[in-house]
Amino acid sequence: MQTVAIISALDEEAAHIADSLDNMTVTERASLSVARGTLTTDAGEELDVAVTVGGMGLVNAAATTQFLIDLVHPEAVIFSGIAGNLNKSLHINDIVLGKTLRYLDTDMRLVGQWKPGTSEFHSDPALLQIAEGALDEMGINHIQGTIASGNYFVDTPQKVSQVIEQTHADAVEMEGAAVAHVAARNDVPALVIRAMSDSADTDYEEFKDFDISEYADTAARLVVRILRGM
Helix, strand or coil: CCCEEEEEECHHHHHHHCCCEEEEEEEECCCEEEEEEECCCCCCCEEEEEEECCCCCCCHHHHHHHHHHHHCCCCCCEEEEEEEEEECCCCCEEEEEEEEEEEEEHHHHHHCCCCCCCEEEEEEEEEHHHHHHHHHCCCEEEEEEEEEEEECCCCCCCHHHHHHHHHHHCCCECCCCHHHHHHHHHHCCEEEEEEEEHHHHHHCCHHHCCCCHHHHHHHHHHHHHHCCCC
C-alpha cells in the first residue's frame, strides 16, 4: 500500500481531509496531531494517508516534514495552504503549484553544499501532472510557478518588489521551500500547493482577521481529488 503524508497550513483544511479517510486513528506526538487512515483511489487502489498541521515558519515546516517522514515513511509528501500573490495575472483563490521553490533569506551558496546540493527545489513532475488534472476537473485557475519562502510576512509594496526582484516568484509564503528541501534530503517526492489569499501587500493585523474557511475547503477538496488520482 502506498503511503502519502499531507501537511496542511490550516486546522480546518486538515480536518476536512481527515473526514475523507476511512479507519482513521489519531497520534499525538512532538506537539503534532496526526490523523491517519485509508482512502481509495479512482483506480481502486488503497492509500495510507497521514495528515497534520505543520505550523508557520520554515523551522516548523521542516520539523513537521521530517517528523512525518520518520513516522510513516511516505512515498510522497503533499503540502498545501495559502500564499500572497505576486503575479498580476492571478487573483484570490487561484492556485500556484510550486514547480520551483526558493528561499528568501538563505544563502544557498553555503546551505546548498549539503544534500541535495542545489540552490532551489522542485515539486515532483508526476505529482504536478496529477494536481493539474485535479485543478482542471475542479475548474480552478492555476499555474505551475515559483514560490518564495521566508521567515517574514510580506506586507508592503517595498517588500513585494524586493521579493520579486530576488526570486522572480509568483507567490510568497513562509514554509514551502523548507518542506521541499527536507523531502529532497530524504529522497521523497513532494508537491507544494498554494492558494492565493491576498496580493502580498496586506498588513498582518488586517490579514489575520480574514475568513479562511473558503480557502480551507477548496484546498482540502483539491488534496482529496489529487489523492484519488494517484
